[in-house]
Amino acid sequence: MSSFDLLAALDMGITPHVVLTLYMVMLLAFGIIGYLKSKTSEEDYYLAGREQGVLVTSLTIMATMFSSAAMLGIPGLIYKDGVSFLFFTLNLPLSGAAIYILGSRIWRIGRTRGYITPADLVTDCYGNSGLLRSLIALVGFLYVIPYIVMQIKAGGYLAQRMFPDTESIIFLGQEIGIFEMGTIALSILTMLYVLIGGMRSVAWTDVVQGILLLSGMLVAGTATVMAMGGPSSFFDQVAALPSAALSVPGPSGIWSPWKLMTLCIFASLSTMIQPGQWMRYYAASSPKTLKRSAIIFSTLLPSCFLFGVMLVGLGARVLYPPSVENGALMPHPAIGSQAGGFDQVVVAMLQEHVPLLLGPTLGVVFVSLILVAIMAASMSTADSNLHALSAVLTRDVYDRFVRPRAGERERAWFGRGVIVVATLLALWLVNLGEQDPNFKPIALIAQLMFVAMAFSCQLLPLALDALFFRRGSQTGAICGITSGILFVFLFTPFPQLILSDGLTASVKGLTGTLSGLFDIGFSGFVVNTAVFAIVSRFTPPPSKERLESFERDLNTNPHTIK
Numbered sequence: 001m002s003s004f005d006l007l008a009a010l011d012m013g014i015t016p017h018v019v020l021t022l023y024m025v026m027l028l029a030f031g032i033i034g035y036l037k038s039k040t041s042e043e044d045y046y047l048a049g050r051e052q053g054v055l056v057t058s059l060t061i062m063a064t065m066f067s068s069a070a071m072l073g074i075p076g077l078i079y080k081d082g083v084s085f086l087f088f089t090l091n092l093p094l095s096g097a098a099i100y101i102l103g104s105r106i107w108r109i110g111r112t113r114g115y116i117t118p119a120d121l122v123t124d125c126y127g128n129s130g131l132l133r134s135l136i137a138l139v140g141f142l143y144v145i146p147y148i149v150m151q152i153k154a155g156g157y158l159a160q161r162m163f164p165d166t167e168s169i170i171f172l173g174q175e176i177g178i179f180e181m182g183t184i185a186l187s188i189l190t191m192l193y194v195l196i197g198g199m200r201s202v203a204w205t206d207v208v209q210g211i212l213l214l215s216g217m218l219v220a221g222t223a224t225v226m227a228m229g230g231p232s233s234f235f236d237q238v239a240a241l242p243s244a245a246l247s248v249p250g251p252s253g254i255w256s257p258w259k260l261m262t263l264c265i266f267a268s269l270s271t272m273i274q275p276g277q278w279m280r281y282y283a284a285s286s287p288k289t290l291k292r293s294a295i296i297f298s299t300l301l302p303s304c305f306l307f308g309v310m311l312v313g314l315g316a317r318v319l320y321p322p323s324v325e326n327g328a329l330m331p332h333p334a335i336g337s338q339a340g341g342f343d344q345v346v347v348a349m350l351q352e353h354v355p356l357l358l359g360p361t362l363g364v365v366f367v368s369l370i371l372v373a374i375m376a377a378s379m380s381t382a383d384s385n386l387h388a389l390s391a392v393l394t395r396d397v398y399d400r401f402v403r404p405r406a407g408e409r410e411r412a413w414f415g416r417g418v419i420v421v422a423t424l425l426a427l428w429l430v431n432l433g434e435q436d437p438n439f440k441p442i443a444l445i446a447q448l449m450f451v452a453m454a455f456s457c458q459l460l461p462l463a464l465d466a467l468f469f470r471r472g473s474q475t476g477a478i479c480g481i482t483s484g485i486l487f488v489f490l491f492t493p494f495p496q497l498i499l500s501d502g503l504t505a506s507v508k509g510l511t512g513t514l515s516g517l518f519d520i521g522f523s524g525f526v527v528n529t530a531v532f533a534i535v536s537r538f539t540p541p542p543s544k545e546r547l548e549s550f551e552r553d554l555n556t557n558p559h560t561i562k
Contacts, residue, residue, distance in 0.1 A: 015364050015365055015368045016162045016163065016368045016371065017163075018368075019365070019368040019369060019372055020162070020368075020372060020375075023372050023375075023376075024185075024189055026208065027189060027193050027205050027208075027379075028189070028192065028193060030193060030197065030201050030204045030205050030208075031192060031193030031194075031195075031196040031197040031201045031205075032196060032197070033197070033201075033204070034193070034196065034197020034198065034200035034201030034204060035196045035197045035201070037200060042116060042391075042394075042395070042408055042411055042412055042415075043114070043116065044198065044199075044200075045198035045199065045412050045415065046116050046198065046199055046279060046387070046390075046391045046415070047116060047199055047279060047282050047283040048198070048199040048200040048203060048283050049200075050111065050282060050283055050284070050285065051283075051285050052203055052280075052283045052284050052285055052289070053285055053289060054289050054292045054293055054296070055207065056203050056204070056206075056207055057203075057280065057283070057284050057285075057289050057290065057293040058292070058293035058296040058297055058300075059206055059207045059210035059211065060202070060203045060206035060207065060210070060280060060384075061099065061277060061280055061293060061297060062206075062210045062213075062214070062297060062300075062301055063206035063207075063209045063210035063213060063376075063377070063380035063381075063384075064206065064276050064277060064280070064380060064381060064384040065095065065271055065272075065277070065301075066213060066301075066377055066380075066381075071213070071216060071217070071220075071309065071346050071370075071373065071374040071377055072154070072343040072344075072346060072347075072374065073343050074088075074305075074309050074313075075309045075312045075313040075316070075343070075345045075346050076313070076342035076343035076344070076345050077313070077342070078309065078310060078312075078313025078314060078317075078345075079313040079314075079316045079317050079322070079331070079335070079342050079345045080250075080251070080252060080322065080329065080331075080342045081245075081250035081251055081252050081254075081255060082241065082244070082245030082246055082247075082250050082251060082314070082317065083245065083246050083247070083250075083314070084247065084248045084249060084250035084255040084260070085250070085255065085313075086310065087248075087255075087260045087261075087264065088260070088263065088264060089302050089305055089306060089310070090264045091263070091264045091267055091268045092268070092297070092298065092301050092302040092305060093298040093302060094264060094265060094268040094269070095268040095269075095271060095272050095297065095298075096294045096295065096297040096298025096301075097294070097298070098268060098269055098272035098273075099272060099281075099290055099291075099293060099294035099297060100290070100291050100294035100295075102272065102273065102281075102463070102467065103272075103281040103284070103287075103290040103291075103294065104281075104287035104290050104291060105467045105468075105554060106121065106278065106281040106282065106467070107281050107282065107284055107286070107287050107290055108287065108553070108554060108555070108556055109121060109550070109553050109554045109556075110281065110282040111282070112553040112556055113553060115282060116279065116282065116391055116395055117136075117137075117140075117275065117278075117279070117391050117392055117395045117396055118136055118140065118273070118275055118278045118459060118463070119132075119133045119136040119137060119392070119395070119396045120395065121463075121466060122136055122459075122462050122463065122466055122477070123136070124550065125466040125470065125542065125546075125547075125550050126462075126466070126472065126473070126474040126477050126542055127474045127542050127546070129474050129478065130400055130401065131478055132474060132477055132478050132481075133396050133400060134396070134397070134401075135478065135481050135482060135485070136396065136459060136462075136481070137392050137393070137396040137397055138485065139455055139456060139458055139459050139481065139485065140274070140275040140388065140389070140392045140456075141389065141392065141393075142452065142455040142456075142485070143274045143275070143385075143452045143453070143455050143456040144274075144275065144276075144385040144386075144388060144389045144392075145389075145422075145426070146452045147381055147382070147385045147452060148382055148385050148386060148389070148422065148423075148426045149426045149429055149430055151186075151378040151379070151381050151382035151385075152183050152186055152187050152378075152382065152426050152427055152430045153183065153430045154374075154375075154378040155182045155183050155185070155186030155187070155375060155378055155379075156178075156179040156180065156182040156183040156186075156430065157179070157182070158182060158371060158374055158375050158378070159178050159179060159181055159182020159183075159185070160178050160179055160182065162368070162371050163178055164178075166178040166181070180431055183427055183430050183431060184427065186375065186378065186379060186382070187423050187424075187426070187427045188423075189379070190379050190382050190383050190386065190423070191386070191419060191420065191423040193205060193383070194383050194386050194387050194390075194419055195416050195419050195420065198387070199279070199283055199387060202383045202384060202387050203280075203283070205379070205380070205383065206380050206383070206384070208376070209373075209376035209377065209379060209380040210380065212369070212372060212373040212376045213373050213376055213377045213380070214300065214301075214304045214308075215369075215373065216308075216369070216370040216373030216374065217304040217305070217307075217308025217309055218304055218307060218308050219350075219354065219366055219369075219370060220308060220309070220312045220346055220349060220350050220354075220370060221307050221308040221309070221310070221311035221312055222357070223349065223350060223353040223354045223356075223357045224311050224312050224315035224316070224349055224353060225311055225315065226353070226357050227315070227319070227349075227352070227353040227356065227357070228315055228318065228319070234311070234315065237318045238314050238315075238317075238318060240318075241314075241317060241318065245317060248260070251322075251329060252329060254516070256516070256517065258517055258518055259516070259517060259518055259519060262518045262519035262521075262522035263519040263522075265519075265522070266453075266457050266460075266519050266521040266522045266525060267453055267519060267521065269457065269460055270453045270454070270456040270457035270459075270460060270521050271453060271456070273456065273459050273460060273463050274388075274453075274456040274459075275385075275388035275389070275391065275392055276384035276385055276387065276388040279387075279388055279391060309346070312345060312346055312349050313345060315349065316335065316345045316348070316349055319349075320332035320334045320335050320348070322335075322342075331344070331345075334348055334352075335348050346370075346374070347371075350366075350367055350370050350371075351367060354366050354367050354370070355367065386419050386422060386423065387419070389418060389419075389422055390415040390416070390418040390419050390422075391415065393415075393418050394411050394412075394414050394415040394418060395411075398411065398414050399411055451488055451491050451492055451520050451521075453521055454488045454491065454519070454520040454521035454523075454524050455485065455488055455524075456521070457484075457488075457521030457522075457524060457525050458481050458484035458485055458488065458521075458524055458525070458528050459481070460525060460528075461480055461481075461484075461525065461528050461529045461532050462477050462480070462481060462532070465477075465532070466550075467554070470542075470547050470550070470551065471536065471541070472532055472533075472536040472541070473535070473536040473539040473540060473541045473542070474539075474542065475535055475536070475539040475540075476531075476532045476533070476534075476535040476536030476537075476539055477532060477536075479531050479532065479535040480528045480529065480531045480532025480533075480535065481528060481532075483527050483528055483531040484524045484525065484527055484528030484531075485524075487523065487524045487527045487528070488520060488521075488523075488524040490507050490510070490511050491511045491515060491520050491523075495507045
């Protein structure tokens with residue numbers, strides 16, 4: 001029996017409808033309140049007036065980082081590969097350190113010079129190059145689009161699990177099933193509160209979504225431990241797992257020490273400098289706010305990860321061990337029926353064990369809440385990325401190349417238009433891909449999600465140099481980030497569309513070897529940094545006056561800023 005069948009077997013009644021309705025009403029209320037408090041300006045719409053405090057800042061950063069993968073994909077990886085993925089937890093305190101060190105410096109000069117996007121800072125350091133700004137915008141686009149698409153898709157799958165008995169409807173001659181209803185509802189709701197309230201609404205909803213996400217992790221972990229007889233019995237049973245599940249590189253053999261180390265370091269750094277997070281540094285009220293948020297992030301999120309999803313994944317491996325069929329690792333029938341069905345672990349575990357822990361009535365309420373928490377994780381990532389994409393395309397493309405003389409009000413409304421178009425485009429791709437599994441664009445986007453962080457990582461050499469060293473040149477920055485983007489593209493399905501069979505085989509051989517040894521972002525980072533350093537060595541740097549002015553504002557005491 002699959003986890004979908006298990007969930008359907010639980011009589012949840014109208015509880016999911018009530019919980020989800022209350023949640024949706026609350027999100028729309030936040031959007032309206034955010035609109036009433038907002039001003040028609042870019043700074044207010046994109047950065048909430050740069051006034052966010054510790055609670056909002058810490059929770060919005062957490063919610064933006066952890067998408068639906070936190071409650072679906074990561075527990076599935078732990079179920080599949082055992083404790084080897086435990087080392088990924090190191091990614092979280094490293095991400096906190098990035099907030100503490102990078103965030104405060106980004107805030108200082110961002111507040112002084114009125115920056116809104118990452119490109120504002122980088123191009124101001126190396127010279128206002130339109131090409132460099134476009135490349136940075138491209139990096140943001142390549143990171144954001146896959147996540148918007150995948151979060152909308154997750155909304156459809158969650159709707160199938162929450163409302164399995166819902167019948168299809170016919171609208172304008174088209175059959176709309178529960179999957180399509182879920183994607184439409186998540187898309188429209190997310191679009192509305194981002195559209196209405198901007199960063200202020202996104203941040204407030206992220207607070208609620210972050211609390212739901214963290215609570216859902218802990219409830220699922222507690223239910224798993226209790227189902228196995230308590231902490232002592234849990235660890236005894238986990239210790240009895242096959243040795244491959246208790247060691248590196250794990251049963252699948254893919255988590256080598258070097259790959260885990262580079263993944264932890266560069267995934268954390270790339271996640272913390274993607275456009276949505278970078279803009280949250282600008283939006284904080286002070287560097288002290290960011291540093292306190294970093295400490296909260298570094299302690300709270302790893303705790304929920306270890307005592308939540310880690311316990312669920314390991315407990316599921318004990319209770320529902322996977323098996324090898326025809327050379328492929330397959331999930332237990334209670335988890336899923338396909339080779340890729342490992343990400344249904346949390347759904348199966350909470351359906352089976354939360355009602356036993358809390359009783360049928362309260363258990364159904366908590367099952368509904370946790371499913372809403374998973375949806376909240378999807379929405380908290382989708383809203384942040386929609387909002388960031390709007391800022392990037394407005395500030396770095398429309399304002400610079402299309403309508404340089406546009407007023408602030410016009411740019412704000414163009415940004416809202418970007419949100420509408422991006423949402424509708426992503427929704428169309430998701431539903432078209434669901435109707436036709438061989439639809440190439442959605443297949444490429446789905447695979448591209450796994451290298452999205454690698455694209456974001458290509459901003460890292462420029463960010464580190466601008467914030468700490470200032471040794472690079474504008475030409476070096478352009479050549480470095482271009483080479484990094486192109487190198488990461490080799491790890492995507494795109495080369496096979498444009499290269500001959502012989503070249504495609506060679507590229508696959510190279511990328512297969514490198515991805516087996518290292519994180520993809522790290523590989524691109526090495527190429528990017530090498531090109532950046534070499535070209536900068538032989539090309540003129542920014543003027544001395546520009547660098548001195550930039551360094552002065554970067555080190556300005558925030559207490560002197562009015």
